[in-house]
Amino acid sequence: MTDRNDILFQRAQKTTPGGVNSPVRAFRSVGGTPRFITRAEGPYFWDAEDRRYIDYIGSWGPAIVGHTHPVVVKAVQDAAARGLSFGAPTEGEIEMAEEICRLVPSIEQVRLVSSGTEATMSALRLARGATGRDKIVKFEGCYHGHADSLLVKAGSGLLTFGNPTSAGVPEDFTKHTLVLDYNNTQQLEDAFKAMGHEIACVIVEPVAGNMNLIKPTQEFLQTMRRLCTEHGSVLIFDEVMCGFRVGLGGAQALYGIQADITALGKVIGGGLPVAAFGGRADLMKHMAPLGGVYQAGTLSGNPVAVAAGLSTLKLIQQPGFYENLTAQTSKLVQGLSAAAKAAGVTFCADSQGGMFGLYFADSVPGSYGAVMQSDKEKFNRFFHLMLDAGVYLAPSAFEAGFVSAQHDDAVIEATLVAARGAFAQLA
Incomplete structure (x- = not known):
C-alpha cells in the first residue's frame, strides 16, 4: 500500500x-x-x-503552550466570530502593544507586522533611516528572514562585505552588509575601528537558533552594546525565535543587555501570523505616519492572530x-x-x-x-x-x-x- x-x-x-x-x-x-x-x-x-x-x-x-490549547482556541474562535479582518485599528492591537512594552522594557513603542522577515526588514530600514547610514553588521549563521540585504554569506576577508547566498539578489543589495563570526569580539572591535562612523546597525540573534542552538558569550553581547553606543549605531536584537522562548523577557532579560530595536515573532502569535518590531520612542518616531521611514501591511495587527498571541502571552506569565x-x-x-x-x-x-x-x-x-x-x-x-x-x-x-x-x-x-x-x- x-x-x-x-x-x-x-x-x-x-x-x-x-x-x-x-x-x-x-x-x-x-x-x-x-x-x-x-x-x-x-x-x-x-x-x-x-x-x-x-x-x-x-x-x-x-x-x-502546546498545540490547540483550549484557551488559545477559544480566543481565536471568539475573535473569528466578530470578523476576520478589518483594515482598521482595533483595541486588541493596543492591548498587544501594551503587553509587549510591559514585558520587554527596552521597547517603548512597537509596530505589529505579519512575519519575522517583515519585522527584521523594517527594523533595518528604521535603523538606516534614523542614522542616515547604509552599512549593517550581521553574523555568519544567523538568519533574519529572506530580505535581500540579509541573504548574505561572509566575504573572503575580515573586512570584506558579504556575497549573496540566493539567486535573484544583486550584489549591489549586499555590498553594505558586513558578515562577522558569531561570538568573535575582536572582529567586532576591528570592524567598528575601521568604519564605525558608517555602520547603521548591528543585527544579531542574541540566542541563535538557525544554525542549531548557539549561545552567545556575555562578552560578545556586551561588546556590541558598547560599540553601538560609542559609535551611534543601532543595536537590533532579532528575538523572533528566542523572544519569550528562552525566558519571559527574552534574551535581553537573561543577559541583562537592552537592544535599541527588537524584532519579535513566533510566540507572540501563538501559532498565527504575528510579528513585531519596536524600541526606543526616539527611534520609532521615524516610522510613518510620524516620520519618513515607510512600512505598511494590509493584515498587520489582524484581530484573529492578535487574539491568539495575546492569550498565549497571558498563559506564559503563569x-x-x-x-x-x-x-x-x-x-x-x-x-x-x-x-x-x-x-x-x-x-x-x-x-x-x-x-x-x-x-x-x-x-x-x-x-x-x-x-x-x-x-x-x-x-x-x-x-x-x-x-x-x-x-x-x-x-x-x-x-x-x-x-x-x-x-x-x-x-x-x-x-x-x-x-x-x-x-x-x-x-
Missing part, C-alpha cells in the same frame, strides 16, 4: 516548487518524504497516515511556567546525552529555556564554523530512526528544537526510550 504522505508529496510538487511552502519542510537535508500533518494536540501531531509523533518543532517555536519549561528541556538534553554516552556515540546537547540543540560533535559549538564540523550524516540517520519511532525532530542538523509546556515527564521518557534504541543502532 502506498503511504499517503508520498501521494500528497507527489501531488504537491506539481503545483508548488519542491512541494512545500518553506524549504526546510521538504526533507532535502535529511532525505525521505516529508510528513503531511493533519492535526495536533498538546505535545503531539499526526500525519496523513494518522501516525502520531512527539513534536519537537512546535511550528518552529510558537507552540510554547507562576512557574518558565521554571517548568526549562526543567523539562534540561531533562531532555541530559537524557539524550546520557543515552549517547552509554551507547558510545559522539554526541552532545545544550538548551536555553524551551530551546535545545543536538550536535554530533565532541563539544557544544559556539559559532557557525564550529557547528558545520558536526557529523551531519550521523544526524540524518538519527533523525530517521527517531522519526520511525514516533519522534519528530527538526529535519536538519542546523536547526534548533523546541519543547512545550505539554512535554511532561512521560513524553520526555518516551522520547528517551526511542533515543536509546536509535543510539544503539548508530553505535
Whole structure:
C-alpha cells in the first residue's frame, strides 16, 4: 500500500516548487518524504497516515503552550466570530502593544507586522533611516528572514562585505552588509575601528537558533552594546525565535543587555501570523505616519492572530511556567546525552529555556564554523530512526528544537526510550 504522505508529496510538487511552502519542510537535508500533518494536540501531531509523533518543532517555536490549547482556541474562535479582518485599528492591537512594552522594557513603542522577515526588514530600514547610514553588521549563521540585504554569506576577508547566498539578489543589495563570526569580539572591535562612523546597525540573534542552538558569550553581547553606543549605531536584537522562548523577557532579560530595536515573532502569535518590531520612542518616531521611514501591511495587527498571541502571552506569565519549561528541556538534553554516552556515540546537547540543540560533535559549538564540523550524516540517520519511532525532530542538523509546556515527564521518557534504541543502532 502506498503511504499517503508520498501521494500528497507527489501531488504537491506539481503545483508548488519542491512541494512545500518553506524549504526546510521538504526533507532535502535529511532525505525521505516529508510528513503531511493533519492535526495536533498538546505535545503531539499526526500525519496523513494518522501516525502520531512527539513534536519537537512546535511550528518552529510558537507552540510554547502546546498545540490547540483550549484557551488559545477559544480566543481565536471568539475573535473569528466578530470578523476576520478589518483594515482598521482595533483595541486588541493596543492591548498587544501594551503587553509587549510591559514585558520587554527596552521597547517603548512597537509596530505589529505579519512575519519575522517583515519585522527584521523594517527594523533595518528604521535603523538606516534614523542614522542616515547604509552599512549593517550581521553574523555568519544567523538568519533574519529572506530580505535581500540579509541573504548574505561572509566575504573572503575580515573586512570584506558579504556575497549573496540566493539567486535573484544583486550584489549591489549586499555590498553594505558586513558578515562577522558569531561570538568573535575582536572582529567586532576591528570592524567598528575601521568604519564605525558608517555602520547603521548591528543585527544579531542574541540566542541563535538557525544554525542549531548557539549561545552567545556575555562578552560578545556586551561588546556590541558598547560599540553601538560609542559609535551611534543601532543595536537590533532579532528575538523572533528566542523572544519569550528562552525566558519571559527574552534574551535581553537573561543577559541583562537592552537592544535599541527588537524584532519579535513566533510566540507572540501563538501559532498565527504575528510579528513585531519596536524600541526606543526616539527611534520609532521615524516610522510613518510620524516620520519618513515607510512600512505598511494590509493584515498587520489582524484581530484573529492578535487574539491568539495575546492569550498565549497571558498563559506564559503563569507562576512557574518558565521554571517548568526549562526543567523539562534540561531533562531532555541530559537524557539524550546520557543515552549517547552509554551507547558510545559522539554526541552532545545544550538548551536555553524551551530551546535545545543536538550536535554530533565532541563539544557544544559556539559559532557557525564550529557547528558545520558536526557529523551531519550521523544526524540524518538519527533523525530517521527517531522519526520511525514516533519522534519528530527538526529535519536538519542546523536547526534548533523546541519543547512545550505539554512535554511532561512521560513524553520526555518516551522520547528517551526511542533515543536509546536509535543510539544503539548508530553505535
